[in-house]
Amino acid sequence: MNAKKDAKQTFTLTDNRSGQKYELPVVSGSMGPDVIDVRRLYNDTNCFTYDPGFTSTGSCGSKITYIDGDNGVLLYRGYPVDQLADNSDFPEVCYLLLYGELPTPDQKKKFEHDITYHTMLNEQLTYFFRGFRRDAHPMAVMCGVVGALSAFYHDSTDISDPKHRMIASYRLIAKMPTIAAMAYKFSMGQPFQYPLNDLTFAENFLHMMFGTPCEEYKVSPVLSKAIDRILILHADHEQNASTSTVRLAGSSGANPFACISAGIASLWGPAHGGANEAVLNMLEEIGDAKNIPEYVDRAKKKDDPFRLMGFGHRVYKNFDPRAKVMEKICHEVLNDLKIEDEPLLDIAVELERIALEDDYFIEKKLYPNVDFYSGIIFKALGIPTSLFTVLFAVARTVGWVAQWNEMIEDPSQKIGRPRQLYIGETARKFKPLHKRI
Ligand code: CMC
Numbered sequence: 001m002n003a004k005k006d007a008k009q010t011f012t013l014t015d016n017r018s019g020q021k022y023e024l025p026v027v028s029g030s031m032g033p034d035v036i037d038v039r040r041l042y043n044d045t046n047c048f049t050y051d052p053g054f055t056s057t058g059s060c061g062s063k064i065t066y067i068d069g070d071n072g073v074l075l076y077r078g079y080p081v082d083q084l085a086d087n088s089d090f091p092e093v094c095y096l097l098l099y100g101e102l103p104t105p106d107q108k109k110k111f112e113h114d115i116t117y118h119t120m121l122n123e124q125l126t127y128f129f130r131g132f133r134r135d136a137h138p139m140a141v142m143c144g145v146v147g148a149l150s151a152f153y154h155d156s157t158d159i160s161d162p163k164h165r166m167i168a169s170y171r172l173i174a175k176m177p178t179i180a181a182m183a184y185k186f187s188m189g190q191p192f193q194y195p196l197n198d199l200t201f202a203e204n205f206l207h208m209m210f211g212t213p214c215e216e217y218k219v220s221p222v223l224s225k226a227i228d229r230i231l232i233l234h235a236d237h238e239q240n241a242s243t244s245t246v247r248l249a250g251s252s253g254a255n256p257f258a259c260i261s262a263g264i265a266s267l268w269g270p271a272h273g274g275a276n277e278a279v280l281n282m283l284e285e286i287g288d289a290k291n292i293p294e295y296v297d298r299a300k301k302k303d304d305p306f307r308l309m310g311f312g313h314r315v316y317k318n319f320d321p322r323a324k325v326m327e328k329i330c331h332e333v334l335n336d337l338k339i340e341d342e343p344l345l346d347i348a349v350e351l352e353r354i355a356l357e358d359d360y361f362i363e364k365k366l367y368p369n370v371d372f373y374s375g376i377i378f379k380a381l382g383i384p385t386s387l388f389t390v391l392f393a394v395a396r397t398v399g400w401v402a403q404w405n406e407m408i409e410d411p412s413q414k415i416g417r418p419r420q421l422y423i424g425e426t427a428r429k430f431k432p433l434h435k436r437i
Contacts, residue, residue, distance in 0.1 A: 011036045015045065031066055048419045055314070058239075060247065060410065064097060064402050065238045069315035074322065076236060077101070085325045090201050090231040090395075091115060094173055097236055097402040098166075112201075118174035119195035119204065121182070122152045129186040138183040138390045139268045145179050146172075147261035157255040159408060168256040169401040176394045177201070181208030184387055202228040205394070210382070222336040223381050226329055227391075230374060233322045234392050236399030238315075242266040242273065246400045247407050251416040256404060263400045264393050270309065273371075273392040279310040280344070280375035280385050289350045296351075300360045308355060310372030312364070322370035330373045333380050345376050 009026040022044055025037040035058045038049055051057045066075040074081040077096050084093055088102075095103040095111045103111055128145050149171070150157055156168035182192050185208075193208040202224040211217030237243070245266035249259040267273035286295050299308040313320055334342055352368055355361045378388050407413055 009034070013045075020045075029061070032068065042419075048421070050421050054244075059244060059416070060239065060407065061412075062238070062403065062406060063100065064406060065236045065399070067238050067315050069313070069317050072316060072319040072321045072324075074237070081233060081321055082325050085229045085232045085329075088232065090228045090235070093232045093235050094398040097398050098169060098405070114170055115174045115201065116195075116197050116204075118171050119178050119197075121175055121178055125149070125152060126182065126192060129182055129192075132186065134187055134189065136187070138180065138187065138387055139264065139274075139393070141183040141186070142179060142264050142390055142393060143261050143268075145183070146176070146264055147258055149175070150255045150257035153257070157257070159250075159253060159255065162409075165256065165405055165408065169405060172256065172260055172401055173398050176397045177205040178208060180387070180390045180394050181205060183390065184209055184384070187386075200224065200228070202231065222333065226333050226377060226381060229325070229329055230377065230391070231395040233325055233370060234374075234395035236396070236402065239403075240272065241269070242396065243400060243403050246404050248416040250404045250407055251413065253415075256401065259404055260397060260400050263396070267393055267396065268389060273389045273396070275309050275369070275371035276375045276378070276388040276392060277385050279348075279371050280379060280388070282309045283344045283347050283351075283375075286347055286351070289347055292347065292351050292354055296354055296358060300358075308351070308361075308366070310368055310375070311355060311361065312366040313369045316367065316369065317365040319367045320369045323368045323372055326370055326373040326377065327368075330377045330380075333377050337380055339380055342376070342380065344379065348372065348376055 009028070010023040011026050013022045013024055014020070015022070022041075024041070026034050027037050028034045042048055049057070064077065066078070067073065076084060076093065077100055079096070079102075084096075088096075091112050092103060092108055094115070095108065125145065125148065128148055129141065132141050132144070153168065153171060156164045156171060158164040178195055185192050191213055193211045193213075195204050196207055199207055199219065203219040205227060206219050206224055207217055239247075242263040246259045246263040249262040250256070254262075270278045282295075286292060295306070296308070298304045298306045299311075330345070334340075334345065352372070355366070355368075360366075374392075375385070375388055378391065379385070383391065
């Protein structure tokens with residue numbers, strides 16, 4: 001961990017049971033809250049820390065992404081995400097996340113070329129899709145096919161070799177859109193579309209999704225620009241559930257394809273990346289603006305599991321900067337596509353208004369998050385609901401691989417192995433079956 005460790009900065013912990021005091025080092029990063037280094041705590045005190053959900057735990061040092069949740073700040077390698085979404089493009093952001101700096105024109109050209117020339121899948125892999133049911137959820141297909149990449153690309157699974165790690169990273173970034181589009185084509189019963197090397201990353205994705213061999217598919221610049229910006233907004237997000245899953249899986253030395261497959265599984269949940277799909281399902285269920293108060297009331301009830309999907313965030317307690325850009329993109333896309341009457345957007349806007357004025361949401365600091373608007377954009381772009389989270393996975397792959405590489409290069413890296421507070425039975429004697437009546 002490359003951070004400032006000032007010998008004078010310590011945190012004193014008093015064990016009120018014994019009166020014993022312990023000095024714990026305090027470590028400062030380049031920005032954000034200090035951390036108390038508790039690595040010696042168990043050795044010194046015979047106590048663990050207890051933090052279910054890791055609400056107060058920093059699991060690693062990282063130079064990739066910075067979030068200030070109180071002020072709605074999100075930086076990739078120091079650059080604000082809204083500036084990147086407005087001025088950069090997704091391949092450039094991939095380079096930035098992987099290498100730490102924006103590329104020079106030559107570096108950008110080479111990177112784009114290298115990613116483009118890894119977009120094709122081993123043909124044998126295409127048979128995997130045929131093993132799934134046509135109505136399989138595309139995220140289920142993604143978990144399976146991405147995990148299976150390790151059975152094909154043996155020349156990039158030696159994680160101790162930086163070259164192998166980078167080839168695996170490029171392969172994952174490049175092949176994810178191909179796999180995602182194939183999962184869609186399979187569900188539609190349409191032939192797979194192979195990548196085209198003269199298209200950009202976003203254009204290629206749209207071509208593989210919506211093109212058919214029957215006619216030329218002209219990629220709309222509006223759509224490809226919107227996809228590119230959405231990919232940027234989702235590219236990384238610090239130590240969230242799926243990224244922590246990738247790091248934890250990777251900490252045992254597992255190969256990168258298996259680790260990213262684990263990340264996809266974690267992303268799928270509705271509290272995480274699955275929320276974009278859940279938002280659209282919720283808006284459809286609400287059906288009419290007049291029903292909003294009923295759903296807002298349900299979201300506030302303790303005994304009702306319903307939550308307003310697309311609202312709230314573990315870290316953002318003011319606003320989610322991604323949601324701000326997403327809202328802008330949403331209006332641009334609907335304007336560009338001349339969609340004037342989008343009932344779901346009307347419900348979304350009204351829902352946002354009502355929730356933001358509601359004491360419950362104000363008190364708990366629950367604001368629209370990135371997933372609130374992304375579903376409406378995806379719908380307007382003609383992307384089927386079940387593919388929303390897949391798109392999130394396509395974008396987040398670069399964040400996952402950047403974080404995975406950083407973890408492997410970190411000299412303080414160890415296998416991740418949390419401890420627990422045991423609350424089960426104390427030791428007891430085995431009872432033979434005939435006595436258990
Ligand atoms: N609707 C109603 N109440 C909520 C909501 C919501 N969307 N989110 C949080 N709360 C309440 C929650 O019931 C709790 O109340 P209390 O203090 O009375 O127990 C309080 O707010 C704090 O919530 P929490 O669940 O302890 O907070 P968390 O940090 O563990 O969870 C979250 C964060 C994002 C999982 C949660 O806000 C949520 O489930 N939101 C809906 C799903 C969603 O939109 N997820 C996408 C997150 S952004 C994209 C991504 O990271 O993938």
